[in-house]
Amino acid sequence: MDVQGRDCVPKAQSSEEDQMELRRGPWTVEEDFKLIDYIATHGEGRWNSLARCAGLKRTGKSCRLRWLNYLRPDVRRGNITLEEQLLILELHSRWGNRWSKIAQHLPGRTDNEIKNYWRTRVQKHAKQLKCDVNSKQFKDTMRYLWMPRLVERIQAANAASSTSTTAVTTAVVGTEPMVFPDDHHLGGGAQQVTSSSNNNYTLENSSTTAASSDSFGTQVSPVSDFADYYSNISINHNPNPNCLEAGNYYNNGLDFQCLEQNDPWLDAVDGSDNIFDAEDLYFLQQQFNFNM
């Protein structure tokens, strides 16, 4: 993009305009159209001069943010899908609050949106569990409870839309191999969990590697293990159901103390954000001997 010569206002006049009253707060439809029109003609970048030239009484920063988070044609609106939730959890466990980096793996989603999702949904659960969101306890809860539930729900959604065959799926999770029985909660089929020397969870699934083509287009370079795995889930919206065995995440003999006492997280049973429903409560009770 040619950003040279963008300045349409001489410097002196520019500094004069710097002192004029800048608008703040919510954007109006007129402002949105101005910004869209200007970028359609001239492209983005050089946001300060863009703001001036477009006749917007906004800071360049404000224009940039409005464009990137709201007006861009490829921005995705609407609820965060289960696949996206799963991907966010996984990537956050890997990178922490690197929102923009995480957002790169969710095309159409902005760092702001992901950050808000994390703060409003995930941190809320941590608060309800009386856990620090960065605590091992909460991270374990996410990895061994929340993420498997998401996987199950994704599976269920996929099963509803297509007939799928079950397959043996192997995951590397704990220190001892565990074979899970055929169970409707686990998506059917025996699942073996084998150890990993560094506790770095990776999938060993014969069908996983076939899961697909570059689902992110040209946006990002591939990343290994889970991130790759879920990236395929997230964008294809037609994942190989064989890859989504819930047993890929499983209880590693952990003590989920914070879940044992009238956990509001578990009590929440009817919202789309809620991971556990009434059936899950029974499941958790059976699997973890919760006193609920």
Next chain:
DNA sequence: AAAGCGGGCAACCGCGTATCA
């Protein structure tokens, strides 16, 4: 019906980094 409250989200702010003259 209305006041209070809390959640969700858009927008702002401050700071670090990159780029350019």
Next chain:
DNA sequence: CTGATACGCGGTTGCCCGCTT
């Protein structure tokens, strides 16, 4: 090399809206 400017990121704020009392 250095200072100015632009950009990008993460944290925070404030408003709107729906729910509860």
